Amino acid sequence: MTRHFFRLGMACLCVGLPLAALAKPPLTGEALYQKACAACHGVGPVEAPKFGDHAAWAELIAEGQAVVTAHGWVGVREMPPRGGVPDLSLEAFGRAVAYMARAAGADWQDPELSASLLQAIRAEEKARRQALQAQAHTVADQGRSGAAVYEAICRHCHETGVAGAPAKGDGKAWRPLLREGQATLTAHAWLGVRAMPPRGGHDDLSLEEFSRAVADMAQASGGDWRDPSVDARLMRRIRAEIGKRERQLAK
Structure with missing residues (x-):
């Protein structure tokens, strides 16, 4: 098996073909x-702009490809x-966004086809992360209990x-969590994980309130978690x- 791949690699080099060309x-x-997208943007109960819905996508398209993608x-x-x-x-995520936008009437191209577009997307990504980080330190704790935040947002x-x-x-669903x-x-x-949007989809939620809501759900599901804000x-x-995860996501 090893000799087979060695001969294959040498053959590619001999004809000037890089090994990467053999990749899918x-x-x-x-x-x-x-x-990645059809589960929410296709037919279903999730409140996301649906594929091909020109009216639902119009506002997003107006924001611009770099902003929406980032x-x-x-x-x-x-x-x-x-x-x-x-x-x-x-790049892959950007291709999916561009495909959905085109189906809704936009003329967006795949990002990797334009170095300037990809650069603009990365700049918007950095700006978005910085804005979220800054906001995390400015949103004041409104004092709502974990149960109240759950009822208003998480439920x-x-x-x-x-x-x-x-x-x-x-308890079974929460056990691995x-x-x-x-x-x-x-x-x-x-910060957002799996199908969970950042801050439960509410940028105006303080970290203290969010943390209390998580603890409230965990307590109801068998955990002995305490109110972190105290x-x-x-x-x-x-x-x-959060800082560690931000660094991982920024790579």
């Missing part, structure tokens, strides 16, 4: 849409980072199970995990 071609925007990549409103598929590259997904959200009180630990789970959810050491751990 990148997935098209349509294939990526089916893989904000979706980082996570915005009910949109989880990278469409909930962590192994997507920015929409965590009671109905939309997009696979673990239901409050479902509880094993991640309070600081890690709170930090990852705050535990300075736990809040420091959560903030440290």
Whole structure:
């Protein structure tokens, strides 16, 4: 087997063909849409602009390709980072966004076809991350309890199970999440993870209120998590995990 691949590689070099040329071609925007986007942007109960809906996409298209791609990549409103598929590259994600926009009347191109467009997307991504980081330190704690935040914000997904959200009180669904630990789970959810949008889709939510809501759901699901906003050491751990996760997502 080793000799076979050696001969194959040497043959490629002899004809001036790089080994990378043997790799599979990148997935098209349509294939990526089916893989990462159709669950929300296709037919279904999730409140996302539907594929081919010109009216629903008009406002997004007006924002511009760089902004919409970058904000979706980082996570915005009910949109989880990278469409909930962590192994997507920015280029692949951008192809899927461009494909959906074209179906709604835009003339957007695949980002990797334009160096200036890809550069603009990366600049918007950086700006979006910086804005979220700055806002995290300026949004004041309104003092709402975890239960109150759950009722106002989290219940929409965590009671109905939309997009696979673990239901409050479902010990089995929450068991692997509880094993991640309070600081890690709170930090990852705050920034957006799997199908979870950043801050539950509410940029005006303080970290303290968000953390109390996570603890409230965990307590109802078998965890012994405490209110982090009255535990300075736990809040420091959560903030440290947020910083660590931000660095991972920025790569």
